[in-house]
Amino acid sequence: xxxxxxxxxxxxxxxxxxxxxxxxxxxxxxxxxxxxxxxxxxxxxxxxxxxxxxxxxxxxxxxxxxxxxxxxxxxxxxxxxxxxxxxxxxxxxxxxxxxxxxxxxxxxxxxxxxxx
Amino acid sequence: xxxxxxxxxxxxxxxxxxxxxxxxxxxxxxxxxxxxxxxxxxxxxxxxxxxxxxxxxxxxxxxxxxxxxxxxxxxxxxxxxxxxxxxxxxxxxxxxxxxxxxxxxxxxx
Numbered sequence: 592x593x594x595x596x597x598x599x600x601x602x603x604x605x606x607x608x609x610x611x612x613x614x615x616x617x618x619x620x621x622x623x624x625x626x627x628x629x630x631x632x633x634x635x636x637x638x639x640x641x642x643x644x645x646x647x648x649x650x651x652x653x654x655x656x657x658x659x660x661x662x663x664x665x666x667x668x669x670x671x672x673x674x675x676x677x678x679x680x681x682x683x684x685x686x687x688x689x690x691x692x693x694x695x696x697x698x699x700x701x702x703x704x705x706x707x
Numbered sequence: 708x709x710x711x712x713x714x715x716x717x718x719x720x721x722x723x724x725x726x727x728x729x730x731x732x733x734x735x736x737x738x739x740x741x742x743x744x745x746x747x748x749x750x751x752x753x754x755x756x757x758x759x760x761x762x763x764x765x766x767x768x769x770x771x772x773x774x775x776x777x778x779x780x781x782x783x784x785x786x787x788x789x790x791x792x793x794x795x796x797x798x799x800x801x802x803x804x805x806x807x808x809x810x811x812x813x814x815x816x
Binding site: 595624626631632633634635636639647649682684695696697698699700701 | 711742748749750751752795797803804805806807808809
């Protein structure tokens with residue numbers, strides 16, 4: 592069964608450094624998402640992406656964050672200058688067809704980001 | 708704003724039924740979801756219910772929706788050790804999903 596993959600599984604970085612989290616969505620999917628889960632807290636929506644542009648973003652997704660689909664397979668989340676509070680599990684998801692809510696969002700296993 | 712609340716822990720004996728409850732705030736949500744997260748794994752969609760339905764059954768899973776009270780529940784019949792996981796209630800609007808904090812289901816022998 593096709594699945595969403597994410598790399599790395601765990602990333603440790605120093606505060607102020609840039610990090611890029613990588614995701615390979617399911618190959619025929621058109622909508623892509625990033626969510627994050629701070630330890631002990633809710634899974635929070637960050638951003639959705641379709642047709643090479645952001646379709647919706649949350650207030651968490653400020654200027655420090657950016658997303659990109661650099662080629663036909665990868666979908667990346669970049670944090671320009673990491674802060675301690677960026678430490679969280681970051682989940683990528685993708686869905687097919689029109690992006691209506693009924694379309695199942697398939698989630699990756701997550702990347703645990705630790706900012707020291 | 709949108710919010711989803713659920714209890715954090717539930718312990719159930721193997722073979723009994725598990726009932727996980729959830730409340731949400733956004734009455735405009737079109738779909739409500741239950742996701743399962745096993746250790747080290749991503750979020751797996753278990754089931755969803757359209758907001759104009761009040762019940763959906765899928766094998767051992769039964770979802771009940773009380774739209775008036777904005778209350779959603781997931782019943783797992785004949786709970787097995789493999790059901791041990793965190794279960795997330797979520798509501799969908801536009802193209803994003805709003806999650807609860809998750810209920811950790813612990814199975815007692």
